[in-house]
Amino acid sequence: MNLAAREYVDKTVKQLIRITGLIVILILTGIFLMLLYNTFAFFRHIKPLDFITGTQWNPSGKIARYGILPLLVSTCLVTLGAMAIAIPLGIGTAAYISEYAGKRQKNILKPAIEMLAAIPSVAIGFLGIVFVGPFIAGATGLPNGLNALNGAILLSVMALPTIITVAEDALRGVPHTYKEASYGVGATKWETLLKVTIPAAAPGIIAAVMLGVGRAIGETMTVLMATGNAQAFPQGFLQSVRTITATIAIETGEVPYQTTHYFALFAIASVLFLITLLVNVIGEHFVNKFRKYHSA
Amino acid sequence: MVDEQIILSAQQVNLWFGSKQILKNIDISFAKNSVTALIGPSGCGKSTLLRSFNRMHDLSPDARVEGQFLLDKQNLYAKDMSVTQLRRRVGMVFQKANPFPKSIYENINYGLKINGVPKSERDAIIEGALKESYIWDEVKDELNKPATRLSGGQQQRLCIARTVALRPEVILMDEPCSALDPLSTLKIEELIIKLKKDYTIIIVTHNMQQAQRVADKTVFMYMGEIIESGNTHDIFNNPNKELTNNYVKGKFG
């Protein structure tokens, strides 16, 4: 090819790549604006304060109620429950793989964990119905086990691979010299792990937890199948709950176009978006805080 | 010196990594309050020997150590010897300064806490260790600053402070100045000579001048064996072996 042709190709490719970048940004802003527009439309019908403080979600009742609190509490309950299980289990497993496991155990554990991530959420939801549910029912004496606890257990399983993989990367990335310094002053393996390795890996571990939280908050199919979807205000882990995601999934199918109810679903989607954003901002904040101690 | 007291010794030491023998028939002893330099070409096993004195090889599953190590008549590798206790008594300063990613204060506090020093005594010990390591004046106003913000030389002196805070009997130093500029190197050397009063120091170095400036005794190693050891002056000016002579004259390395 002559020079002119090569320069022509170079310029064209540059433009093409720029276009792909632009498309992504366009899609993002498009979704964001659509959410925003419909949310504002919703607030022309319902007062924001009623939306935020309302304790009932019942769009199809005689008097329609659009209180987000029961959905929000449900989402928080399931997510926090999932994290309470997945964070210690995930960090523990990651620490075991990176610090204690021998070569053979690593070679079994790592692919096994990756396979866990490959299980589709429907299959996990199914396990929740036929396995976790009856187990909870049997253990508590409830008529069925479709409740927040069930959802939390399933979501923790789904969040585990992410948490383990990212946290293990972070732990393995801690310079060997830190550990040697710790052993050098007489620390045990456990003391070194707890007071040197984990703190040094903290940015990565927090990122792992945040990714796990993000996964749990946004997950729909599993909670839809396993949590019972009752509309009542959630009272605890053994109650059936209905998360924001499940509500959107259940109600979009039957809602008439451009009604208050229709706009309401966008409003709760916006709230979900805000929460995810907040999770990321908090995560980023901690990442920076710990990074301060690393690079000089 | 006839009345010198041996604090640390190793006899008939052999060491393997997997099937590869790294140390062969090492016999060596260190007198209390002396500085000994370990010299020899890269890869001859200096670090490996040094790290056998605080059982750092316990961490590598494929390392196998054979021989007798005595610290003050106690067998280092005995079943009832606590390795954490041993590492407090035999401190280590590494080749690349490796402060913890914590504050200056925490860097020293960590070892004290681990070793059960009461909280009420720690501030004084930390100040003392920083003074002893000639870094106090430079950091006294910013003890909460991340240690990683210090210069390389300051970091290495902090690592020495971290070690001396535990009042070890022996301090192992693995090329502590190899990453430092000449001025920081001189400061560390001065420090080593002063620390000799209270500690026994074993230092690995590639720097012939440094060995001559700081060490009372010098040990020359080659391919996992000790070729010659003796007073530093003799090793450098009047060695018994041709190999030693060639090395200290810079004919190979």
Ligand SMILES: Nc1ncnc2c1ncn2[C@@H]1O[C@H](COP(=O)(O)OP(=O)(O)O)[C@@H](O)[C@H]1O
């Ligand atoms: N953990 C280890 N596993 C296997 N071989 C090692 C290990 N550490 C050091 N060695 C080998 O042991 C030999 C001596 O290394 P070292 O003691 O670091 O030499 P020096 O400090 O004198 O430069 C080298 O050949 C090195 O490759």
Ligand SMILES: [Mg+2]
């Ligand atoms: Mg070395």
